[in-house]
Amino acid sequence: MRQINYSLNVNPYGPPKSFKKVINQRYKYLADNVDYNYTAAKSALANLHGVKIENILISSGPAEILHIALDTLKIRKVLIPTPSALLYQQACKKHGCKVIPFFLDKNDEFVIDGQKLISSMDDVDLVIISNPNNPTSQIIDKTQMSIILDYCQHKGIYLIIDESYADFVSADISSVKLVERFANVIILRSLADYFALRGLGFSYCVCSQSLSGLMQSNQIPGMVNQLALHGFETLLSDYKYIKKTKAWLLSEPKRFYKKISMLGGVIAYNPYANYIFIELEQIPSATLCDRLEAKGVKVCNCNNRGIIDGQYIRISIKDKRSNDKFLDIFSGCLL
Amino acid sequence: MRQINYSLNVNPYGPPKSFKKVINQRYKYLADNVDYNYTAAKSALANLHGVKIENILISSGPAEILHIALDTLKIRKVLIPTPSALLYQQACKKHGCKVIPFFLDKNDEFVIDGQKLISSMDDVDLVIISNPNNPTSQIIDKTQMSIILDYCQHKGIYLIIDESYADFVSADISSVKLVERFANVIILRSLADYFALRGLGFSYCVCSQSLSGLMQSNQIPGMVNQLALHGFETLLSDYKYIKKTKAWLLSEPKRFYKKISMLGGVIAYNPYANYIFIELEQIPSATLCDRLEAKGVKVCNCNNRGIIDGQYIRISIKDKRSNDKFLDIFSGCLL
Numbered sequence: 001m002r003q004i005n006y007s008l009n010v011n012p013y014g015p016p017k018s019f020k021k022v023i024n025q026r027y028k029y030l031a032d033n034v035d036y037n038y039t040a041a042k043s044a045l046a047n048l049h050g051v052k053i054e055n056i057l058i059s060s061g062p063a064e065i066l067h068i069a070l071d072t073l074k075i076r077k078v079l080i081p082t083p084s085a086l087l088y089q090q091a092c093k094k095h096g097c098k099v100i101p102f103f104l105d106k107n108d109e110f111v112i113d114g115q116k117l118i119s120s121m122d123d124v125d126l127v128i129i130s131n132p133n134n135p136t137s138q139i140i141d142k143t144q145m146s147i148i149l150d151y152c153q154h155k156g157i158y159l160i161i162d163e164s165y166a167d168f169v170s171a172d173i174s175s176v177k178l179v180e181r182f183a184n185v186i187i188l189r190s191l192a193d194y195f196a197l198r199g200l201g202f203s204y205c206v207c208s209q210s211l212s213g214l215m216q217s218n219q220i221p222g223m224v225n226q227l228a229l230h231g232f233e234t235l236l237s238d239y240k241y242i243k244k245t246k247a248w249l250l251s252e253p254k255r256f257y258k259k260i261s262m263l264g265g266v267i268a269y270n271p272y273a274n275y276i277f278i279e280l281e282q283i284p285s286a287t288l289c290d291r292l293e294a295k296g297v298k299v300c301n302c303n304n305r306g307i308i309d310g311q312y313i314r315i316s317i318k319d320k321r322s323n324d325k326f327l328d329i330f331s332g333c334l335l
Numbered sequence: 336m337r338q339i340n341y342s343l344n345v346n347p348y349g350p351p352k353s354f355k356k357v358i359n360q361r362y363k364y365l366a367d368n369v370d371y372n373y374t375a376a377k378s379a380l381a382n383l384h385g386v387k388i389e390n391i392l393i394s395s396g397p398a399e400i401l402h403i404a405l406d407t408l409k410i411r412k413v414l415i416p417t418p419s420a421l422l423y424q425q426a427c428k429k430h431g432c433k434v435i436p437f438f439l440d441k442n443d444e445f446v447i448d449g450q451k452l453i454s455s456m457d458d459v460d461l462v463i464i465s466n467p468n469n470p471t472s473q474i475i476d477k478t479q480m481s482i483i484l485d486y487c488q489h490k491g492i493y494l495i496i497d498e499s500y501a502d503f504v505s506a507d508i509s510s511v512k513l514v515e516r517f518a519n520v521i522i523l524r525s526l527a528d529y530f531a532l533r534g535l536g537f538s539y540c541v542c543s544q545s546l547s548g549l550m551q552s553n554q555i556p557g558m559v560n561q562l563a564l565h566g567f568e569t570l571l572s573d574y575k576y577i578k579k580t581k582a583w584l585l586s587e588p589k590r591f592y593k594k595i596s597m598l599g600g601v602i603a604y605n606p607y608a609n610y611i612f613i614e615l616e617q618i619p620s621a622t623l624c625d626r627l628e629a630k631g632v633k634v635c636n637c638n639n640r641g642i643i644d645g646q647y648i649r650i651s652i653k654d655k656r657s658n659d660k661f662l663d664i665f666s667g668c669l670l
Contacts, residue, residue: 005367008366008367008368010366011366014363014366015362015363015365015366020359020362023358023362024355024359027350027355027358028349028350029534030350030531030532030533030534030535031343031345031346031349031350031531031532031533031534032340032343032533032534033343033533033534034533034534034536060395060536060558060560061555061557061558063555063556063557063558064555064558067555196365196366197365197366198365198366198367198368198369199364199365199366199367199368199369199560199561199562200365200560200561200562201369201395201536201558201559201560201561201563220396220398220399220402221398222396222398223395223396223398223399223536223558224536225395225534225535225536225560225562225563226534226535226536227534227535227560227562228536228560
C-alpha cells in the first residue's frame with residue numbers, strides 16, 4: 001500500500017521536469033569540484049530578492065543555518081511561539097540554549113499579536129518566528145511584523161524569521177528586503193517544498209552583510225552539493241511550473257478548506273499557506289492519526305509540539321483529486 | 336578553451352552511467368523526506384567493509400567529519416605529516432588547534448617511517464595521516480601502520496587515517512577492519528573520486544561504535560542529500576565500472592609514471608595511488624604551473640603545502656590518450 005502523505009507540505013506537482021533535464025545535462029560535471037563560493041547560486045537568489053550577493057548564505061538545510069546562527073551569535077535564551085516547527089527546539093537543545101515558549105492564543109486564532117510577543121521578550125537574546133507559521137498556517141502581517149522588528153532592534157535582540165513557506169502565501173509577507181535596515185535579523189528561506197525537492201539538500205538565508213559574513217566564517221565550506229547549486233540557478237526560471245503552482249494556490253486551498261470546515265467535529269483554521277491547522281473536538285489527535293495510518297494516510301500530529309490544551313493536527317493541501325480522496329478517508333476516520 | 340585538469344584525482348571514466356539511471360528513476364522521490372538515519376546507505380557500507388552499521392558515520396564531505404571529530408574530541412594539538420591535504424590544516428585552524436608539522440623525509444622517498452612519526456607525538460592529542468598520502472602518493476604498509484596504531488592506543492592519542500584514495504591502491508592497505516580493536520581511530524573514506532562524483536556531496540568514516548555514536552550526536556541531522564544516499568546504495572554494485580577501473584589501474588599508472596620519469600629535470604616518485612608526486616629540478620613550481628595554465632592545463636602546486644625545501648607538483652593519472660596529450664604539453668613547458 002503506497003502511503004498517502006498529508007504530513008509533508010510539498011508542491012503536489014512534484015519535482016519539476018525542467019530540473020530533471022538540468023541534472024542530466026550537468027551529470028558529467030559532477031566529477032568536477034564545486035565552486036566553494038557558490039557565486040552563481042547566490043547571484044540568482046540575490047537577483048530574486050533584490051538584495052546583494054553578500055546578503056545570501058547558502059546551506060544544505062535550514063538546520064545548518066540555525067546551528068550556525070546559535071553558535072555564531074552565542075545565543076543563551078530563545079523565545080519561540082508554540083506550536084512551531086520542532087527543528088527550532090531541537091537546535092536550541094543541541095546548543096544548550098534555554099527555550100521560552102510563547103503560547104499562541106486560540107482566542108487570537110493562533111495569529112501572533114506583536115504587542116503580546118514583545119511583552120514576552122524580557123531577557124531573551126533571540127526570537128524565532130515563522131511567517132507563515134508552521135503548523136498553524138497563519139501569517140504575521142506587515143504592521144505586526146514592524147512592531148516586532150522595531151522592538152528587537154531597539155533591544156538588541158536577534159530575530160530569526162523562518163519564511164520557508166512564504167512562497168506558498170499569495171500576499172507578499174516577506175521581510176527579506178529589510179535585512180540591511182535590521183542588522184539583527186536572519187531570514188530563513190527554502191525552495192525545497194515549493195519545488196518538491198526536499199531530498200536535494202538546499203536552503204539559504206538572507207541577512208545583513210556583516211551577519212552573513214560572520215556566519216559564513218563559521219560554516220564548514222563545500223557542504224552544498226553541485227546539483228543543489230544548479231537548482232538555485234535554474235528552478236527560479238521555471239516560469240511554467242511557477243505559473244501552474246500559483247494557479248493551484250489561488251483555487252484549491254480555498255475549496256479544500258471549505259470542505260474540511262464543513263466536517264463535523266473539527267475546527268479548521270483558514271490557511272494562508274499550503275497546509276491546514278485543525279482542532280479536533282471529539283477525538284484525541286493520536287487516535288485519529290492511528291486510524292488514518294491504518295488506511296495508509298499520514299498526517300502531522302501537532303500535540304507533540306508543546307500544545308498544552310486541545311487536540312490538533314496539520315494536513316497538507318494537495319491537488320483536487322488527491323484532496324477529495326483524502327476527504328473521503330478523513331471523514332470516515334472522524335466518526 | 337576547455338581546461339585539462341590534472342589537479343583533480345578523479346576516475347577518468349567519469350560519473351558512472353548506472354548512477355545517472357538511478358538518479359532518473361528516483362528523481363520523483365526527491366519530494367519525500369530523507370531517512371535521517373541513513374540506514375540503507377550505512378548498511379551498504381557496513382557490508383562492504385565487514386563492519387557493523389554502528390561503525391559507520393555518513394556525511395556531506397570529509398571536512399564535516401574532521402570538524403565534528405575536532406569538536407567532539409576537544410582536540411588541542413595535532414601532528415600532521417607535511418605535505419598533506421590542505422583540508423586538515425584548515426579544519427584545525429578553524430577549531431583553534433595547534434598544528435605540529437611532521438616533515439616527510441626526501442631521503443625516505445617521503446614514505447612515513449612509523450618510528451620517526453611516533454617519536455614526534457609528544458604532547459599531541461591527535462595525529463592525522465593519509466594512506467595513501469596526498470600529495471606524495473606513498474602508502475603506509477601494515478607493519479608501519481601497526482607501529483603507529485599500537486603507540487597511539489598505548490598513549491591515548493586519537494588517530495585519523497584518511498583513506499580517501501585507498502580504493503585506487505592495488506594492495507589492501509586499509510585499516511578499516513581494526514576500528515573495534517582501536518577505539519581511538521577514525522578512518523575517513525570516500526567514493527567521490529573513485530566514482531568521479533566529487534560534486535555529489537557524500538563521504539563517510541568508519542570508527543568504533545562508541546566514537547561514531549558520540550560524533551553522530553554532535554552532527555547536524557539530515558544534511559546528506561537523497562541522491563548521495565542512493566549513491567552509497569547503488570555505486571558499490573556497479574561491478575562493470577569497478578572492473579574497468581581496476582584494469583586501468585593495473586596498466587596506465589605504471590606506463591604514465593615511466594614516461595614522466597624519463598623526462599629531464601624531474602624526479603617522479605613511484606605512485607601507489609592515481610596521482611604522481613614530482614620534484615622539479617630546474618624550475619620553480621609556480622613558473623611551471625603558470626606555463627601549463629597558459630596552455631590550458633592545471634596541475635597541483637604542492638609548494639603551498641608546507642614544503643620547506645625543493646619545488647614540487649602533483650599530477651593526476653588519467654586515461655592513456657589524455658596522459659599522452661598531457662605529456663606532450665608538460666614536456667614542452669619544462670624546457
